Amino acid sequence: MPELPEMENYKLLLNQRIIGRIITDVQVEREKSINVTVPLFQHALIGSSVREVERRAKHLLFHLSNSHVLVLHLMLGGMLFYGTEKEKPDRTVQVTISFGSMSLYFIGLRLGYLHYYDPVDAERFLQKLGPEPMESAFTISRFGQLMQKQSGTLKSVLVDQSVMAGIGNCYSDEICFEAGLLPSRRCKQLADPEMETLYHSMRHVLAEATRSGGYMEMPLFVEDRLTGGYDKQCKVYDREGEPCVRCGRPLIRHDVSSKKSFCCQHCQR
Structure with a gap:
């Protein structure tokens, strides 16, 4: 299961690649991986962009230009790949978010999830988590x-x-x-x-x-x-x-x- 270093690595690399890029398409192959209906999920994301990717514990938070947040937890077996359809690995993809010819593939979300929240609900969802061990305030x-x-x-x-x-x-x-x-x-x-x-x-x-x-x-x-x-x-x-x-x-x-x-x-x- 990805832990703090793996998710921090994803955060750093994704911030270099997807920030400001318009989401052109969204495909959901496993509806249980999201927390809203597929049409609502697609309508909310297509046309928006990612303003920032943040990490909290083992989660990634995709802050969108529509002021909402995608909260990702990969759980056991989950991983990400960013590239073209031709480049993506031969693995089962549950959600695909496309930025023109490039896509972010959410792979192996059998237990993991990609939830769509407004900022208040996102904060409420994550409030049960303890402090970050690498923060300077964690003395x-x-x-x-x-x-x-x-x-x-x-x-x-x-x-x-x-x-x-x-x-x-x-x-x-x-x-x-x-x-x-x-x-x-x-x-x-x-x-x-x-x-x-x-x-x-x-x-x-x-x-x-x-x-x-x-x-x-x-x-x-x-x-x-x-x-x-x-x-x-x-x-x-x-x-x-x-x-x-x-x-x-x-x-x-x-x-x-x-x-x-x-x-x-x-x-x-």
Whole structure:
């Protein structure tokens, strides 16, 4: 599932390509992927343009010139592609938004959605989300206060979108490895130095993953060399049986709080 770095990467690349371009056509192959009727969706979008693409947690917000917002959540298996009909991958497309000869294809939205809201409803829809972990206002003090209130494991708390927004299965494991902490540790068990290390590890991993284009492998467009660049840099996620980069011991999969999790039981305490 795309997480904060993947959606931030999409945001940056799309802002370079679709801002100000008039939407000329809209096709919906799966009506359950949207929250209004297909005719209303098409009528609202065609003739408008995207003023800005913003990210909130694992969502992308397409701010339209008609003052409404498209809220995208890709969920498991969802991805985007921008290009021509000839260039698009051979994958099932649920929604297509066209800008002349170029289109933005919303792929694999079996669980994901692209909802159309007015600004008030969009804000209401997203208000349940916790703070953004990379914002400057999210200080180490605020992080510590927030985490100390939680009774769950690091794994369950880091992926809880109401606690902090944007982290999922992959980066929760990478953050815990960077901090030298097992995902099964309880938040309330952490000493102050461990909490500080966890905070800096979180900021470092998310920043590095974003700079490298996240871990999703399919490029956003032809000749996209950025998207997916972090996949080979993951140190533990989906690396069961591979040697730990720190100690050489085999990495294990040890599910925590009913979520798949990968770690090194030797290096992480």
